[in-house]
Amino acid sequence: MSSEASPAAAAPIETDAVIIGAGPVGLFAVFELGLVDIKAHIIDILDKPGGQCAELYPEKPIYDIPALPTVTGQELTDRLLEQIKPFGAELHLNERVDALKRLPDGRFSLITDAGTEFITKVVVIAAGGGSFTPKRPPLPGIENFEGHSVFYSVRRIEAMRDKNVLIVGGGDSALDWTLALQPVAKSVTLLHRRDDFRAAPHSVEKMRQLVETGDVRLMIGQVSSIEGEGNQLKAATVKSKEGEERIDVDAMLPFFGLTMKLGPVADWGLHLTENLIPVDTEKFETSEQGIFAVGDINTYPGKLKLILSGFHEVALMAQQAHKYVHPEKKLLFQYTTSSSNLQKKLGVS
Amino acid sequence: MPAPLIWKALPRAMPKITFIQPDGSQQAVDSDVGITLMEAAKIHDVPGIDAECGGACACATCHVYVDEPWQDKTGTPNPMEEDMLDFAFDVRDSSRLSCQIKLTPELDGLVVHVPAKQF
Numbered sequence A: 001m002s003s004e005a006s007p008a009a010a011a012p013i014e015t016d017a018v019i020i021g022a023g024p025v026g027l028f029a030v031f032e033l034g035l036v037d038i039k040a041h042i043i044d045i046l047d048k049p050g051g052q053c054a055e056l057y058p059e060k061p062i063y064d065i066p067a068l069p070t071v072t073g074q075e076l077t078d079r080l081l082e083q084i085k086p087f088g089a090e091l092h093l094n095e096r097v098d099a100l101k102r103l104p105d106g107r108f109s110l111i112t113d114a115g116t117e118f119i120t121k122v123v124v125i126a127a128g129g130g131s132f133t134p135k136r137p138p139l140p141g142i143e144n145f146e147g148h149s150v151f152y153s154v155r156r157i158e159a160m161r162d163k164n165v166l167i168v169g170g171g172d173s174a175l176d177w178t179l180a181l182q183p184v185a186k187s188v189t190l191l192h193r194r195d196d197f198r199a200a201p202h203s204v205e206k207m208r209q210l211v212e213t214g215d216v217r218l219m220i221g222q223v224s225s226i227e228g229e230g231n232q233l234k235a236a237t238v239k240s241k242e243g244e245e246r247i248d249v250d251a252m253l254p255f256f257g258l259t260m261k262l263g264p265v266a267d268w269g270l271h272l273t274e275n276l277i278p279v280d281t282e283k284f285e286t287s288e289q290g291i292f293a294v295g296d297i298n299t300y301p302g303k304l305k306l307i308l309s310g311f312h313e314v315a316l317m318a319q320q321a322h323k324y325v326h327p328e329k330k331l332l333f334q335y336t337t338s339s340s341n342l343q344k345k346l347g348v349s
Numbered sequence B: 001m002p003a004p005l006i007w008k009a010l011p012r013a014m015p016k017i018t019f020i021q022p023d024g025s026q027q028a029v030d031s032d033v034g035i036t037l038m039e040a041a042k043i044h045d046v047p048g049i050d051a052e053c054g055g056a057c058a059c060a061t062c063h064v065y066v067d068e069p070w071q072d073k074t075g076t077p078n079p080m081e082e083d084m085l086d087f088a089f090d091v092r093d094s095s096r097l098s099c100q101i102k103l104t105p106e107l108d109g110l111v112v113h114v115p116a117k118q119f
């Protein structure tokens, strides 16, 4: 499995199926498609597979996965990855699917924000609650600065050279960027609401050394307002126990975690009901033939947003997908327990 | 002894909770005991309590400010909650995640303030 983004000019990747979203349901879709000889690529904006389970609650136990009385979000993800290994689906991480359109030959083209293009016979949308996106602090006017002087990730360290940088947060992202930008920036101020950090202890220790030597300024407080001109941030007002202080800021990096936003899924011309994709309950197909929606992203009468429901949905979806990908073949219903054919695919016979 | 007197002396079995919105408007709800403050807010459609993660202390979108006189009774955030509060906006000493406050008869009369934004 690889996570490298392909360069924009690379040839499109041709495949049977593309799964959008590597949450538990997207991962299990690899399995059910694999059993019916459909090769899949799977794409997720996150830097790891597992969707909500891995991002929001890796250490919390789930109690309603059949036959697993208790399993944590991360364990479930790891077990799914183990289970789908035989099918060799390629996992494309750190990539968001931005565009999806039908080609004249009936197949689909998908393009990611990294410029990778996929040409595929069927599309499985397993986008959950939408793509994970950084939380935007509710500071009036912040959207004017985004992408110019307010950043939720840094693509090029050089862009921060000789800038007064304000980093807000207390987790690994905040600490990692404090350490990475300190050598190039004019000044780095790390602002956190308490003098206690969730980040890895060794980065916290490094940060504290830089504070001691005067190379990083640590402030305990919160941003109460920001100001600037056009798209250029100029200053931030920091509220702390000692009172308010206005500091010069050329660039601000807020790290307040991620939230799920529907994102590009809304732009693909599919019918939506309250940000969910309506599907039938026989094939879990959307308003577009060949595009399926499974897991938390879909809706139908009686829908429950449970992992268990998503697993059921992908099994039925795969039956219909088989008709599109292998129209010439008749699908026989088989058990993994007794079918030597399925066992060969699973690498167990 | 007439029963009503005993009833008065005992805490109510259905604690009354008052949510105060940033604009000052108030909503008082009768809640069951044993559920969380977040659940009480959701059941009564109190605006401004998002609770995206459904009460697993995994999102910080059910942030509230506990009214000063009640802070002793509701207690302080546990370490996991304190970590999650890092993802909330305008955190104060009175900040709690409402999914981490279990409603008991002793919390009858509790007053909490809903923040202007949950992010």
Ligand SMILES: Cc1cc2nc3c(=O)[nH]c(=O)nc-3n(C[C@H](O)[C@H](O)[C@H](O)COP(=O)(O)OP(=O)(O)OC[C@H]3O[C@@H](n4cnc5c(N)ncnc54)[C@H](O)[C@@H]3O)c2cc1C
Pocket: A020, A021, A022, A023, A024, A025, A026, A027, A043, A044, A045, A046, A050, A051, A052, A053, A056, A057, A061, A062, A063, A064, A095, A096, A097, A098, A126, A127, A128, A129, A130, A131, A132, A262, A263, A264, A265, A294, A295, A296, A297, A305, A306, A307, A308, A310, B052, B053, B054, B056, B058
């Ligand atoms: C705290 C918490 C506890 C829970 N407990 C339980 C429980 O006990 N039992 C249970 O059954 N369920 C539970 N759930 C719900 C369960 O996690 C979800 O039902 C499940 O994660 C849905 O899986 P999914 O694969 O459909 O979507 P998700 O897990 O949401 O994954 C979707 C993925 O798609 C990606 N994505 C979306 N759009 C794009 C795009 N355009 N390009 C690239 N990637 C994209 C997202 O980044 C995300 O990683 C819980 C949820 C939470 C938050």
